[in-house]
Amino acid sequence: MTDSGETPAITLYRLQACPFCERVVRKLADYGLDYQSRFVEPMHSDRNAVKRLTGARTVPAIVDENTGVTMSESGNIVEYLDKTYGSGR
Amino acid sequence: MELDFDIIDLPDTDHPTAGDEAPGFTRPLVTDEYWEDVSLSSLIEEDPVLLVCYPMDGAFPATYIWNELRDRDFEATYEVRVAGLSVSSPYEHTTFIEERGIDAGLFSDPQNGVAESYDVVNDLDGMANVSEPRPAVFLIDTDQTVQYAWVAQEWPDFPPYDAIEDALADNCEMKPLES
Numbered sequence: 001m002t003d004s005g006e007t008p009a010i011t012l013y014r015l016q017a018c019p020f021c022e023r024v025v026r027k028l029a030d031y032g033l034d035y036q037s038r039f040v041e042p043m044h045s046d047r048n049a050v051k052r053l054t055g056a057r058t059v060p061a062i063v064d065e066n067t068g069v070t071m072s073e074s075g076n077i078v079e080y081l082d083k084t085y086g087s088g089r
Numbered sequence: 090m091e092l093d094f095d096i097i098d099l100p101d102t103d104h105p106t107a108g109d110e111a112p113g114f115t116r117p118l119v120t121d122e123y124w125e126d127v128s129l130s131s132l133i134e135e136d137p138v139l140l141v142c143y144p145m146d147g148a149f150p151a152t153y154i155w156n157e158l159r160d161r162d163f164e165a166t167y168e169v170r171v172a173g174l175s176v177s178s179p180y181e182h183t184t185f186i187e188e189r190g191i192d193a194g195l196f197s198d199p200q201n202g203v204a205e206s207y208d209v210v211n212d213l214d215g216m217a218n219v220s221e222p223r224p225a226v227f228l229i230d231t232d233q234t235v236q237y238a239w240v241a242q243e244w245p246d247f248p249p250y251d252a253i254e255d256a257l258a259d260n261c262e263m264k265p266l267e268s
Contacts, residue, residue, distance in 0.1 A: 007131075013123070036125055036126070037125060037126070038123040038124070038125045039117070039123055039124050039125070039179065040122070040123045041123075041183060047122075048122060049122035049123055
């Protein structure tokens, strides 16, 4: 959340200290993308907000309003970010 | 509470009162599903906010305050958003929300900076270097003006719930009755 109150187009659902999530964070930073972090519970069974979005309770998961994409799995997300925001796009 | 001894008086403060601008801040706001950074300015975009500063999750006043607010359910009657604020971590808030059945979001401010900016810091005796907000309630309008303020003058002290409800009735729209 920026101080101007604008919500970034990308929302990242993440677990604190999760290396797969940090992998996505690094990629978002590499591309200078603004994103809103939503931290979820360590307990897998408590992540209903993520389940409603992606059908699974795994994080990381991202929602990108620029493209309408919602996805999980860090490998998929990194590939998506490369294709969408990387130099090879 | 009738006691045959004096309870602790807290020092005077220069906290914002009705008509003042509420100091802005951004902190993680914890709900029953996740937490994310939320600014006061974004929270007041649609409805006024009732900001409830309370002792750390687990202290008995925290439990009393949120049991009472849950039972009164101001948001069912008035166009207002209730938000808590304590120094507890997001993990503690998550547990507290679940245990107490709290509908409101709770801001997490372990370094107590919001209390500093509102001048409601309570330095805790016997807990070295730990401070938290003293119990305090601010009704903040959509233009970030304080409409009502109550700040504890004693320790412990509890919000005057009836007076808060009067302030909501004076300053907030009623929710339409559900048919």
